[in-house]
Amino acid sequence: MRTIYKYPIQITGEVQEIEMPHDSIILDFQEQGTRPFVWAEVDSEGKEQVKRRFQIFGTGTEIPKDDPPKWAQYIGTIQRGIYVWHLYEMKGPTE
Numbered sequence: 462m463r464t465i466y467k468y469p470i471q472i473t474g475e476v477q478e479i480e481m482p483h484d485s486i487i488l489d490f491q492e493q494g495t496r497p498f499v500w501a502e503v504d505s506e507g508k509e510q511v512k513r514r515f516q517i518f519g520t521g522t523e524i525p526k527d528d529p530p531k532w533a534q535y536i537g538t539i540q541r542g543i544y545v546w547h548l549y550e551m552k553g554p555t556e
Contacts, residue, residue, distance in 0.1 A: 462504070462505050462506050463502055463503070463504055463505075464502070464503055464504075464505045465488065465500055465501070465502055465503070466481070466500070466501055466503050466505075467493070467498040467499070467500050467501075468481065468498060468499045468500075468501065469496060469497070469498055470490070470497045470498060470499055470515060470517065470548065471497075471517075472497065472517060472541070472546060473517065474516070474517065474518075474519075474522070475516070476514050476515070476516045476551055477514070477515050477516065478512040478513070478514050478515075479499070479512070479513050479514075479515060480510045480511070480512050480513075481501055481503055481510065481511070481513060482503045482504050482505070482508035482509065482510060482511075483508060483509050483510070483511040484503075484504055484508060485501040485502065485503045485504075485513075486501060486502040486503075487499060487500075487501050487536055487550065488500045488501055488502055489537060490536045490537030490538070490539065490548045491537070491539060492539050492541070497539055497546070497548075499515065499536065499548070513550060514550065514551040515536070515548060515549065515550050515551065516533070516548075516549055516551055517546050517547065517548050517549075518546070518547050518549065519544060519545065519546055519547075520544075520545040520546075520547070531552075532551065532552055533549035533550060533551050533552055534549060534550045534552060535547070535548075535549055536548040536549060536550055
């Protein structure tokens, strides 16, 4: 059964791993109340779980030198007061 789930995201410069079914489709990145979340369409009926990696960059923060499409997929942006945060899903092998 296809269902929409939400997953919490931390405002940190570290790579974050989120376990979700392997064929999940990322839908959005927003705040609900005062917490940031990623929403994904998932198959909730026993699909293999995989760890997907995400990283947040603040406006003006240095990001890897390669062009973003080579290392990450942009997901979305949120604003918190005077700060603006940009979420990417990291691609490629894990470290």
